[in-house]
Amino acid sequence: MYQLLHKEKLGPDIYLYRFRAPDIARYRKPGQFVIVRINENGERIPITIADVDTEEGSITLIIQAVGKTTLQMAQMRKGDSIPTLTGPLGEPTEIEKVGRVLCVGGGIGIAPLYPVARAMKDIGNHVTSILGARSANLIILTDLMREASDELIITTDDGSEGQKGLVTDAIRNLVDDGEKFEQCITMGPPIMMKFVCILTEKLGIPTIVSLNPIMVDGTGMCGCCRVTVGGSIKFACIDGPEFDGHKVDFDELMARLDTYRSEEKNALERYSSHAGCRLDSMSEGGSR
């Protein structure tokens, strides 16, 4: 069993969890993820590790409540335990000194981006980060990201914080101002990563993306997580989760993420009416 040592709300439906998992903490590198299962009848879901504390023997996960499992997690209290935390899984990010690096994070994708940005900076790169979300209260880890970056830009769709607009607008502005980047890393909703990749391909900036397909085992056994990269099948859990963004078939990824959409919706509705708890976004009348 893996004990919850600390939990904190970072924004609407966004929570930070610190679990005791010394073995995972010891060997984990930036870019890797864990599989979480919260009770005996629980599903196995992949979550990227946002941080580790080897002294405490803990790992930090930042999770947005969007479905039954993540909403149930949001009800957990310090001291509670979950039966499964498996990892660290996936290949770590290649952290190399390349010069000027652009880190683009969207919404909850800022969580897995943070350790990568920090490692990129620690090794001596100049890091420019762009964080984007619909609205100011959905931007997370601003302070940590500021520390991990030489320059930080925030964009919101509604202009409630930073520049009004999309992350791609911010990238274009930087490049128009004469900035040059050797490498871009982007993590966030697939639709955002897709448009970042379309842009960076035009701009000739090599781009790494971290993919988040549905998974079951997370060890390469089921092929549920398969994605098409450069025309061939890859298993995101073993070959990824990071890939050359210019080669990824995002439309297929997005379609496959919808495989169980109606089942997930039913499960969430049943659970929230039964347990009497709701997503913040439900009360706000938002879709997700």
Added chain:
Amino acid sequence: MNAKERMKIPPVDMPEQDPKERVNNLEEVPLGYTPEMAMLEARRCIQCKTPFCIEGCPVGIDIPGFIKLIEEGDFKGAARKMKERNLLPAVCGRVCPQEEQCQLFCTIGKVRKDPCKSVMIGKLERFIADWDREQGEFEQPPSMKPSGKRVAIIGAGPAGLTVAGDLIKFGHEVIVFEALHRAGGVLVYGIPEFRLPKKIVQYEVDYLEKIGVEFRYDYVIGKTIPVRQIVDDFDAVFVGTGAGLPRFMRVDGENLLGVLSANEYLTRANLMKAYDFPAADTPIVKGKKVITVGGGNVAMDCARTALRMGAERSLIVYRRAEEQMPARLEEIHHAKEEGVEFHLLQNPVRLVGDDKGWIRGAEVIKMELGEPDSSGRRRPVPIEGSEFIENTDALIVAIGNSPNPLVPSCFPDLEVTRWGGIVVNEITGQTSVPGVFAGGDIVLGAATVILAMGHGRRAARAMNLYLSSGRWVDLDSALDLCRAEVH
């Protein structure tokens, strides 16, 4: 009773759930023998002077011995005799391909010219194992002086469990690392409940725990802990990570929604209990019509699971003929009884989807049998121009699994074959790395439970000798010497 009279007794059928009934539940299909049935079936064994059946058994169970005890009504004795050689008789009695092993060599079957009319060795094995379990008596094996040696077992499938059970009895400390949250390997994530109830596997795992084996779940060796670290920290290591890499057909449309590997489909249905959705959280693709591609046990399991998940039509599409299907005869028989449709000599060449990316059909080409290939089976050849579209709501790819590449890929010293199997000494299970042994599907590719257990048994004996003597070179001949001394 003389041999002639014995030979006259017809095989005792095992009662089964009615096919129409059972497709609506997950309960086991064959219901088991009563003691009377078992004793009658046992009477069919003529106790051959040279029991060829034993030669057909990969772990060498004293078959006539335990059958004689059943006939005499000494079920406890029969159980003991069986357990001398087989750690998981309740499992093997249900899933071994007996018609290719013990029952193929049975004299009765030869006389009747049909291995399915041999003495029902598998069914008797199951009876005794179930009887023994139901007594609920726990027999602590004679305790051994602790050897002070520590053994790591990677993978809790039948191979790993067998090694664990053997080595703990020799007095070693045994820790099993398992990637998933439950032990049993394919027995818990792959083979469905209606064929192998999970409580049977759990009972065996509980037994191993009771006699001192330690299980660490959620440990993906090579990820959670580097393989090198395990090799350094333990006195010996057994790699039993199985053949968990699903093969795909490599045709267009294979990533459409509603196309799944057999491993994914069965893992969702079994390990993750998708049959119980939404009470259990894991969903599964359902369809009115489901195609399963393949002809082995795995394919039969998928096609029969689909029926239980509510499919109105469940089709097997297989590129060869029925006689060439690698599945156990009983599985084919049960699938047919339940209404699974067999579309033989057909092969999907392309999958077609709708505008949302969901599969809607498979373009299938008809095949005919040509010249024999290297496996001796007549090779299926496509009939040009015979393509047609078979509509479907879901398609399960059950065309085989390859050795799990994870451990070898993060441990380059470990020699593997071209197709990814770990290279071992056949007698001892030794790999190219001193102190590291391997067996089961990671060596053989997708094979069988009993072969995995046979590998485990051989490796355990060699590991014990290695641990006590420290000898690695020529371990196989040392093992032969030991055996000669015992006899």
